[in-house]
Amino acid sequence: MTGTDLDAGPGAGAAGEPRPDGRRAGELTPRELGRWAWRQLTSMRTALILLLLLALAAVPGSVVPQQGVDALAASRWREDHPRLTPVYEWLDLFDVYGSVWFAAIYVLLMISLVGCIIPRTLVYARNIRAVPPAAPRNLGRLPDHASYESQEGVEEVLEQARAELRRRRYRLRPVEAEGPGAGAVSAERGYLREVGNLVFHLSIIVVLVGFAMGSLFGYKGGVIVLVGNGFSNNLTQYDDFVPGSAFSADEMEPFSFDVEDFEVEWLTEGRARGQARNFVAQLRYREEPGAPEQDYDLRVNHPLQIGDSEVFLVGHGYAPVITVRDERGEVVASGPRVFLPQDQSFLSFGVIKAPAAEPDGLGLEGLFYPTFVNIGGDPVNVMGDTLNPAISMLVYRGDLGLDGGRSQSVYILEKDDAEQVTKADGSPLRVDLQPGATQELPDGLGSVTFEGVQPWVRVQVSQSPGKVVALVGVVAALLGLLGSLFIRPRRVWVRARREGGRTVVDLAALDRSGGGDVALVLADIVESLRPAAEKEQ
């Protein structure tokens, strides 16, 4: 894109110094090498190849699960592919968009862009006030030209042409007299195309800055809050938290909220039977400790803004309240347990761990059915509303792996060292309960009580600094793009000369963008310039 040619020229190497003797032909001084490299990097061809590379480099991120996008899928993938995982990790394939090689491509692209934009801006700054170039001697040589004859004088014709071109918002060159009885008008328009082009490319840098601000200083965290419970915004409260690279916990605003209620409207008829809509979580929040309490109905697509943070409703589900007693009758596990929805019908999976039970630790793992129906002996979940809730769980006893001090997911029961509790006939014991019911475990191990169900909502809190910068950048980029695509830079020349009692008018037009069709433009100008009387001839 830089218009200069590659020839660095003799003496261009070490400025101010005589060229050292004995240099082989083609040998470059570091400075020449630098210039050569710079020109290569800022050439349009390189920019183009980098663009295509960027597109190619973005592909793996849509194929391999990304740690930052779906951590669960990423860890599952790692478990399933133990051999490929080290290679993929070495290649940063679980974090493509944060990887060094991806960054290398876009940083090179940005350097190429800047290196291309700065010289262009300078050229543009020089040209912005330039007058249109004088008319070429032979307008008939231009690909798009026309000519007509007029009875009017040269001056009149030219004056009309000037007025017409001015009306069409062309910039005119000061009057050019070409000897007696001849003259020309030179006009140009579309100067803003280059502005559009520059704005577009500079805006991309602005967008990148905004994006970088978000990924440096922003954060995003998710938390499941039981309806009736509260949340206060600090790191310990989150289930998952993705901080920006330069994030510090001081930036977290000290707000807190309680989820007072959660409402869902379940469709019970029509094709979307079983689908839910109009989710509303009623929040009571404080912007900071001691601030007045405010109410907000949190809905999908309608986040709550508190200072620079935003709170979003992104999911919901059920937490069965289950009490486990051991052989002594002691309560070893109680309260609501968050079960994770497995499908659209909100059939949910969860575990309960009671390591303190005597004589052995107890663990339960199984499903929650919001609307349980027994069809031919098979438990079926009909829909997501809690019309007939039930749990169906398997029981394990023994070491649940909680003593090792290793951190464990609350949604996974480690059964490697545990033994499945069976019925007298040896088949696995299943605890099937409806609210209020209790089932005794065999061998006097204890009992399980299903007390009821509490809904939960999943809330996402995020701070995205720089989002306004990015938005302004991308809007400016679009405006610049429109300018650079649709403003057509054109030059038009009109020459009139006296010939045998008539005035011969030659016109020519030149499109400077390479995409335009100036023949029609020229025809239109000719149409408006030719006197009406002569058109009829």
Added chain:
Amino acid sequence: MTDPSWEALSQQAVAAAGAVYFLAMLSHLVEWSLLRKVPASAEVARVSAGAGGDLALDESGTSGSSGTDETHERRVLMAGRLGLLLTWLGAGVHLVALVARGMAADPNRVPWGNMYEFTLSGTFVVAALYLATRRRFALGWMAPIVVATVLVLLMVAEIWLYAPVSPLTEALNSPWLVIHVVSAVIATGAFTLGGITSVLYLLKERAAAKHPERTTGYLARVPAPAVLDRVSYRMHAFGFPVWTFAVLITGPIWAHEAWASYWNWDPKEVWAFITWVVYAAYLHARSTAGFKGRNAAIIALVGLATLWFNFIGINFFSSSSQHSYADASSAVASPLD
């Protein structure tokens, strides 16, 4: 009218539009087959020069003026006009299908909530854009291809993508659905037309390079490569800002409201970004030595491939995409990390 009857009307209108498009395609095929008798070289000049877009022979035609030629010319003219008329009619019925589809939902909504509806809208945009720009860009030569493409896509939509009318999932229930998706649909239509032109550019260019003097058959009626290149550029230049608006402005704004983050590197977003980058490369390639023409056209087709893969492939192959509205997985019950 009740919702089921609106839905039935939509179905019937789609079927009727398909039939009318089919007839339009037949008319254009007749037009083209009749043209085979005219010397090709004369036709090339006329088609590429005619700004009106009509393939019909104009008065200054060089193909003689004997009586048989005149009736022949009139037949060509008739077939072309009939084809155009039928295309307009087809597009009108197509529009009825779309409106009825929107009316069939409760509450009424824009008819692009799932893949079937998106395809229905996208094909309508292709037909409408063709009809709107036909005169201006002299697209008469494109008629059979456009009509055939629309027809095939409509059939694909009916056979593989059909889904009954159902209410929107919660996350889709936003004003941004209108503005985000409509811009994506329009850009898709424009890129598709641009892609058709690019394919023909490649074919024509190759044919012209092989036999500079005597190209025969359909390609002989297609304008010169330079004209095709310019039409293709215009289509892409229209589509690109609209795509930018859809993918990089309205998309992130909506994503921010619905998913708490304006850019999530969701597979759909990644591919929309890839498409954007490839088309940006196309626009640059058109003004780069060594990439003009052939290579630029190839890049444009790569862009179209990524666009369609994103639309169809991602919905079927990627279960992790929050955009996978091919099945009705509720965005609100997103899997937990």
